[in-house]
Amino acid sequence: MTFERVPATGTASPGYLERLTKIWETEPGILGWFSSVDHKEIGIRYIFTAFIFLALGGVEALIMRVQLARPDQHLLTPEQYDQLFSTHGMTMIFLYAMPILSGFSNYLWPLLLGARDMAFPRVNALSYWLFVAAGIFMYTGFAMGAGPNDGWFNYVPYANKEYNPGLNMDFYALGMIFLGISTTVGSVNFVVTFLRLRAPGMSINRVPIMIWGTFTASVANILVVPSVSLAFFLLWMDRNFGTHFFDVSAGGQPLLWQHLFWIFAHPWVYAIVLPAMGMVSDALPVFCRRPLVGYTAVVLSTLATMTLGFGVWVHHMFTTGLPTLALSFFSGVSIIIAIPSAVAVFAWTLTIWLGRPVITTAFLYFASMIVLFVIGGVSGFMTGSVPVDWQLHDTYFVVAHIHYVLIGINLFPVIGGLYFWFPKFSGKMMNETLGKWSFWTSFIGFNVAFLPMHLTGLLGMPRRVYTYPAHMGWDTLNMVTSIGAFVFAIGIVLTFINVLVSLRSGRIAGPNPWDAPTLEWSMSSPPPPYNFAVLPTVASRHPLWEQRLGDSHGTSTLDEGFTLDDKRETIGTTALDSEPDVILKMPFDSPAPFILTVGTSLIFAGMLIPSRLWAVTAVGCLVVIAAILIWLWPERELGQRVESSQ
Amino acid sequence: MSDVPMHETTPVQRALPIGTVAYHASGWYGMLGVIVTEGALFGYLLFSYFYCAVQLPPSWTPEPHPSLTYALPATLVMFLSSTAMWWAQRGFYLGAAPRYRFGLVAAILLGLVFVALELLEWKSKPFALTDSLYSSLYFTTTGIDLVHLIVGIIAVAAVLAWSLLGYVDARRDTPTLIVGAYWHFVTLAWLAVFVTFYISPYLR
Ligand code: HEM
Ligand SMILES: [Cu+2]
Numbered sequence: 001m002t003f004e005r006v007p008a009t010g011t012a013s014p015g016y017l018e019r020l021t022k023i024w025e026t027e028p029g030i031l032g033w034f035s036s037v038d039h040k041e042i043g044i045r046y047i048f049t050a051f052i053f054l055a056l057g058g059v060e061a062l063i064m065r066v067q068l069a070r071p072d073q074h075l076l077t078p079e080q081y082d083q084l085f086s087t088h089g090m091t092m093i094f095l096y097a098m099p100i101l102s103g104f105s106n107y108l109w110p111l112l113l114g115a116r117d118m119a120f121p122r123v124n125a126l127s128y129w130l131f132v133a134a135g136i137f138m139y140t141g142f143a144m145g146a147g148p149n150d151g152w153f154n155y156v157p158y159a160n161k162e163y164n165p166g167l168n169m170d171f172y173a174l175g176m177i178f179l180g181i182s183t184t185v186g187s188v189n190f191v192v193t194f195l196r197l198r199a200p201g202m203s204i205n206r207v208p209i210m211i212w213g214t215f216t217a218s219v220a221n222i223l224v225v226p227s228v229s230l231a232f233f234l235l236w237m238d239r240n241f242g243t244h245f246f247d248v249s250a251g252g253q254p255l256l257w258q259h260l261f262w263i264f265a266h267p268w269v270y271a272i273v274l275p276a277m278g279m280v281s282d283a284l285p286v287f288c289r290r291p292l293v294g295y296t297a298v299v300l301s302t303l304a305t306m307t308l309g310f311g312v313w314v315h316h317m318f319t320t321g322l323p324t325l326a327l328s329f330f331s332g333v334s335i336i337i338a339i340p341s342a343v344a345v346f347a348w349t350l351t352i353w354l355g356r357p358v359i360t361t362a363f364l365y366f367a368s369m370i371v372l373f374v375i376g377g378v379s380g381f382m383t384g385s386v387p388v389d390w391q392l393h394d395t396y397f398v399v400a401h402i403h404y405v406l407i408g409i410n411l412f413p414v415i416g417g418l419y420f421w422f423p424k425f426s427g428k429m430m431n432e433t434l435g436k437w438s439f440w441t442s443f444i445g446f447n448v449a450f451l452p453m454h455l456t457g458l459l460g461m462p463r464r465v466y467t468y469p470a471h472m473g474w475d476t477l478n479m480v481t482s483i484g485a486f487v488f489a490i491g492i493v494l495t496f497i498n499v500l501v502s503l504r505s506g507r508i509a510g511p512n513p514w515d516a517p518t519l520e521w522s523m524s525s526p527p528p529p530y531n532f533a534v535l536p537t538v539a540s541r542h543p544l545w546e547q548r549l550g551d552s553h554g555t556s557t558l559d560e561g562f563t564l565d566d567k568r569e570t571i572g573t574t575a576l577d578s579e580p581d582v583i584l585k586m587p588f589d590s591p592a593p594f595i596l597t598v599g600t601s602l603i604f605a606g607m608l609i610p611s612r613l614w615a616v617t618a619v620g621c622l623v624v625i626a627a628i629l630i631w632l633w634p635e636r637e638l639g640q641r642v643e644s645s646q
Numbered sequence: 647m648s649d650v651p652m653h654e655t656t657p658v659q660r661a662l663p664i665g666t667v668a669y670h671a672s673g674w675y676g677m678l679g680v681i682v683t684e685g686a687l688f689g690y691l692l693f694s695y696f697y698c699a700v701q702l703p704p705s706w707t708p709e710p711h712p713s714l715t716y717a718l719p720a721t722l723v724m725f726l727s728s729t730a731m732w733w734a735q736r737g738f739y740l741g742a743a744p745r746y747r748f749g750l751v752a753a754i755l756l757g758l759v760f761v762a763l764e765l766l767e768w769k770s771k772p773f774a775l776t777d778s779l780y781s782s783l784y785f786t787t788t789g790i791d792l793v794h795l796i797v798g799i800i801a802v803a804a805v806l807a808w809s810l811l812g813y814v815d816a817r818r819d820t821p822t823l824i825v826g827a828y829w830h831f832v833t834l835a836w837l838a839v840f841v842t843f844y845i846s847p848y849l850r
Contacts, residue, residue, distance in 0.1 A: 002664065003664060003817055004662060004664055006659060006661045006662070007662060119672045120672060120676060123676075188679035188680065188683070191675075191679055192672055192675040192679060196672055196675060222679060222683045222686070223682070223683070224686070226683055226686045226689075226690055227690045229687070230687060230691065234694075237782070238782075241776065242775075242776040243775060243776055243782035243786070244776070244778060244779045245694075245782055245783070250778060251706060251778060251779040253697065253698055253701060259693075260690060260693075260694070263690070572670065572672065580662060581662065581670060582662055582667065582670035582671075583662050583663070583664045583665070585666075625800065629804060632804070632821075634808055634814065634818070638666070639665015639666055639667075639818075640666045640813070642813060642814065642815050642818045
């Protein structure tokens, strides 16, 4: 292989397309399945797996709601309830909310960016396998009756060995470190892809907002995931080696846990909404038949939200007795952070207002998200104020708040995104009638369940209690909430049914059923293995709407461009201006990511009982080192070796 | 708001590098990402140290003035190993393969000396891992630093092997750049640990 060449430019001929397909296709068969590094395949797997976890978390929630429907019930023991709400929180936040967005982003990023894959396709596969393995790991604990039982934020000292002698906390602590590796490698992949794989001409002011959302979230993850991994690691040390990080009797610092946890977890809650907000910013305008109002303002507000988001973690600790000065500062920032969020809300509302909305199911999910976001935002704004939080902390008001933000700004956009991009994923349209039913059922069900919960909280019902006495004024409210929860669940199930029905008998979608403006709609549905036959050159934010928007919006070239077909190749571009910079050799399919995951699983399994299972950990380490060396061994075909024949 | 007209870009018709070439390679950017996240990890470790130092009376450290007998030489050794790495890389671009390999070997050896010094230091401490909050933090932090160094040693050894096999030279230099960046990062991380655990108590 030579060291440089002028990339050929041209259009796609049938022979060329056939060759590309051969080059990029995943091998059939089981080995091919475990080795695939195709971002579309991985994206779909991510989405599928995350929805399984959503369903599991949903079932856990419904069981809790049956228990809470009436006072003084004993369907669940307190310990069972503890494990259920903790596992529910863990599942929803860590195994559903972030992975689902990684799934959409994995599938869509290269298509939106005009690239043939992510920057590190094998890392992409790795992050998926690690996610699955970490999920299985944590659920193994749950299945053994050793699920987390101390809430998703897992405060010490209750998590210490003294009070929690079982394996519950070890499963959770190790599982979280495990999952953290998946998140971190995935985030690095997104960041490098953003910097290097945008189509020629896609300067940073032409990047779709969803890309900005995931990019911002990924930067945040890179910075904050180590904090929680460290916290869980220290906890594991305390529990297994007798260190004293959180052990009060020996000078340990329980509040250190809270700091390390929330330094991570507050930015994390933004990381699980910003990409979803980006989905709305990109997809909602399609149904308004006009570009998003205020692109630049929305991008800047995304960045501002994340930046401020690093400085508000203490609002989760208002009741821990910190000095007033600290409280005031963090309260101030928590309130200021509402401003960038409001910018996005105004941009979406104005887009609907100034556009000609087409009321599809996807539109309804996106538009309703604005309403839910406002409600969740207002309750967050309220608890951002110290005196209010002192009153409401650990009551159902907070439960209402988290569900408005998480379901409102994550789940609703995700379901909307599913209706919107399903045609691209599958080539079929989803059924609109069933879709509308699903929307109204889930929207009404959700609000019936969670709006009254604000009141339950104001009336003083504490969260995380397995039951409550009658005649506290909470009985009817809880019954209403439980009924709403089931209606909501039916709405979600209707969407799942819709997916199955549409996969079988949906209308054929064609490349661009919504007449949308961005690159993912420029190729067939589902896209060919190589995504883009020739690499597009982008001249505006809306490559497929340029004619309509007028000349000043530039002319992108989509069917003539670089024809790269010497094995797997794509073009790397410069970080800001997206000038062609390098011909990247993309890796072939490989089982290394899967093997690496097996090794990592061994490491963590051994760490569960380090005194007895250390040999398992040692074997795991060897497997990991071997897999990494094989993975990174320079390959001639990938342009990593000096040509020996030269 | 109507969009501002944007200028167009036409593909340049010039030769582009192929594959992993210097700072064009994705792997280089990937390593920067890894360094940022690992750097953050050390940041949180040191945050934990300072948090405890602020919350607790000065007596929380068993040694008000930690001994520098091992730590200072260890720091110098770490510095030297980074210098060796730098010297090796310079040789690389001058086309001096022997010097390059010699530099890598020197870096590895100095890394191992550092590990030995740290282990001696651990033995010389008047406290053990489970004695107190301070001892827990001390051994965990330095232990995490050691693990990073050992990973670095394995990585440099791999690159050395690749050089001996003739896979890398100044034209396919990315593995060298990547491993070098990581090595210097480990030196910096140790420096931060050193200043925090050994120097800052003297400033109290
Ligand atoms: C059918 C839908 C859902 C219902 C009925 C539901 C219900 C519940 C219930 C009953 C609790 C326990 C409250 C307590 O005892 O303190 C809870 C906690 C929680 N839920 Fe949900 N939930 C649903 C969906 C979700 C989703 C989609 C997410 C996130 C994306 C989520 C995130 C959480 C979190 C973070 C907690 C706090 C766990 C903790 O206290 O550690 N929930 N939910
Ligand atoms: Cu927060």
